[in-house]
Amino acid sequence: MAILEVTNLSKVYGKGETAVHALDNVSFSVEAGQFVAIIGPSGSGKSTLLHMLGGVDRPTSGKVSVEGNDIYALDENSLAIFRRRHIGLIYQFYNLIPVLDVEENITLPQLLDGRKADRDHLGEIIATLGLGDRLGHLPNQLSGGQQQRVSIGRALINRPAMILADEPTGNLDSRNSGEILDLLLLSNKKYNQTLLLITHDESIALRANRIIAIEDGRVARDEVIRL
Amino acid sequence: MGKLLYNREVRRYLLALCTPALLCLPLCFWLNKAAGFLASALFLNALLVSLLFTRYRYRRLEQLSGQLAKICAGEYVMDIGQYAEGELSILSSEILKITGALSHQAQSLRRDKAFLADSLADISHQLKTPLTSVAMMCELLSDPHLTGQKRAEFLAGIRQGADRIQWLIASLLKLSRLDAGAVAFNIRPVALAALLEQAASPLRIPLEVKGQNLRLEGAEGIVLPCDKHWLAEAVGNLLKNCVEHTPAGGHILVSCAQNALYTSIAVSDDGPGFDKDDLPHLFERFYRGRNAAADGVGIGLALAKTIIQSQGGVITAQNRPGGGALFALKLYGGAVV
Numbered sequence: 001m002a003i004l005e006v007t008n009l010s011k012v013y014g015k016g017e018t019a020v021h022a023l024d025n026v027s028f029s030v031e032a033g034q035f036v037a038i039i040g041p042s043g044s045g046k047s048t049l050l051h052m053l054g055g056v057d058r059p060t061s062g063k064v065s066v067e068g069n070d071i072y073a074l075d076e077n078s079l080a081i082f083r084r085r086h087i088g089l090i091y092q093f094y095n096l097i098p099v100l101d102v103e104e105n106i107t108l109p110q111l112l113d114g115r116k117a118d119r120d121h122l123g124e125i126i127a128t129l130g131l132g133d134r135l136g137h138l139p140n141q142l143s144g145g146q147q148q149r150v151s152i153g154r155a156l157i158n159r160p161a162m163i164l165a166d167e168p169t170g171n172l173d174s175r176n177s178g179e180i181l182d183l184l185l186l187s188n189k190k191y192n193q194t195l196l197l198i199t200h201d202e203s204i205a206l207r208a209n210r211i212i213a214i215e216d217g218r219v220a221r222d223e224v225i226r227l
Numbered sequence: 228m229g230k231l232l233y234n235r236e237v238r239r240y241l242l243a244l245c246t247p248a249l250l251c252l253p254l255c256f257w258l259n260k261a262a263g264f265l266a267s268a269l270f271l272n273a274l275l276v277s278l279l280f281t282r283y284r285y286r287r288l289e290q291l292s293g294q295l296a297k298i299c300a301g302e303y304v305m306d307i308g309q310y311a312e313g314e315l316s317i318l319s320s321e322i323l324k325i326t327g328a329l330s331h332q333a334q335s336l337r338r339d340k341a342f343l344a345d346s347l348a349d350i351s352h353q354l355k356t357p358l359t360s361v362a363m364m365c366e367l368l369s370d371p372h373l374t375g376q377k378r379a380e381f382l383a384g385i386r387q388g389a390d391r392i393q394w395l396i397a398s399l400l401k402l403s404r405l406d407a408g409a410v411a412f413n414i415r416p417v418a419l420a421a422l423l424e425q426a427a428s429p430l431r432i433p434l435e436v437k438g439q440n441l442r443l444e445g446a447e448g449i450v451l452p453c454d455k456h457w458l459a460e461a462v463g464n465l466l467k468n469c470v471e472h473t474p475a476g477g478h479i480l481v482s483c484a485q486n487a488l489y490t491s492i493a494v495s496d497d498g499p500g501f502d503k504d505d506l507p508h509l510f511e512r513f514y515r516g517r518n519a520a521a522d523g524v525g526i527g528l529a530l531a532k533t534i535i536q537s538q539g540g541v542i543t544a545q546n547r548p549g550g551g552a553l554f555a556l557k558l559y560g561g562a563v564v
């Protein structure tokens with residue numbers, strides 16, 4: 001069974017003559033554990049698509065099913081809670097909470113649930129990301145690459161069904177980009193984590209299992225490049 | 228309501244709640260009738276509300292148990308449940324995650340079975356070829372009118388075929404043991420320079436024959452946690468691939484580096500590089516590229532990749548910007564095994 005099913009997804013901004021069809025009847029499905037790269041020129045609708053998948057914004061029409069659940073059948077609050085527990089989001093500009101230290105930023109989704117972090121799982125993630133000696137630091141005391149690693153930790157902590165990453169290496173130099181991508185690939189293999197990653201960098205896209213190319217809000221190409 | 232009383236904790240709760248009330252309420256009445264009625268009303272209200280609330284919670288738990296029972300029976304039901312704050316909802320979310328994990332596991336088991344069946348078919352196909360040629364040579368040898376030279380030729384052919392079968396079986400056995408996770412890696416701190424020496428030693432002769440030059444760079448002083456024997460084999464397979472695909476007089480370079488996250492080993496040559504169509508399939512079992520060596524079977528790279536991945540490493544292949552092939556190997560230290 002697919003972990004993600006998108007059916008006839010459309011998003012229109014504005015009305016009448018000034019209407020912008022950001023997404024036009026997009027349909028595809030993703031199996032658990034797949035690493036999908038979403039590529040396309042600027043303004044093609046990639047980020048809009050990712051926001052629809054993450055439940056961050058509502059579509060105009062169409063359906064998004066995560067683990068068999070239609071996420072837009074939920075109200076705002078329930079959707080926020082669903083997103084917190086089942087979806088991990090990684091952004092280009094990190095979006096860490098500046099007043100919380102590294103450990104608190106990583107465990108934020110669990111803190112919001114009112115739970116205490118599972119120390120073993122947290123320890124494993126911190127070791128994998130190489131953040132062991134930075135746990136008490138604030139985001140402004142970290143380099144770009146380290147901040148992005150904290151965001152990855154935050155995305156992983158709740159064992160989400162899938163991770164959505166919007167140009168996670170867009171703000172990093174090539175060496176850091178390589179390391180971040182390796183970490184994402186590692187969690188993809190180790191936790192069998194489904195990963196959908198937007199990128200405009202072909203070399204990153206070529207390391208995925210599958211490439212979906214979006215143009216003018218439509219799926220232009222959808223090919224599996226490695227099993 | 229009766230069902231609630233089945234729960235021992237509910238009975239104790241009722242006992243703890245009602246006993247003081249039953250003792251104190253008559254006292255209230257005796258002191259002041261009106262106060263007595265008020266106190267009774269308040270007590271009955273508390274009792275009713277708490278019982279209703281408890282019943283609601285136990286109903287939710289019953290629902291979740293029902294879901295778990297279905298999962299046990301293999302029916303992976305994913306009910307969206309209620310997404311609200313609070314412990315019950317968190318429990319429901321965790322059950323959803325378990326259901327997802329179980330159903331995906333079942334799927335991947337089915338896929339593995341299919342893959343295994345395909346592998347067995349591949350293996351028997353691979354073995355058939357040298358076996359057929361050995362059988363044919365035996366037939367030809369039984370001709371009483373053979374010259375001594377022909378006889379020697381056929382015998383050499385049989386020897387070659389037997390060697391090949393042995394090598395095939397050994398490689399396939401390694402692959403399947405690695406696949407099944409039946410290999411116990413002996414992870415120790417290993418000096419990288421020594422490991423590379425070990426990897427390169429079986430290739431000394433082919434290197435000399437082809438007049439190729441092998442250079443090692445950056446390995447001094449690097450120590451990494453790994454299984455020396457298996458990793459040397461993996462790196463050896465990469466080197467072998469380079470030696471085979473680089474023309475005579477070519478150069479092969481192994482350059483190494485280490486940082487806080489990983490140790491990297493880059494094996495590159497100045498040969499023709501990889502065919503674009505081959506790139507996504509390079510590490511697939513039995514995949515033979517356009518320019519495959521005549522007796523190559525397509526196991527060397529697949530074996531290398533499996534070995535590297537089993538030790539928590541990552542391997543990629545690409546064409547160098549200046550021409551030639553590049554295998555980039557990254558081994559993450561013990562934290563990520």
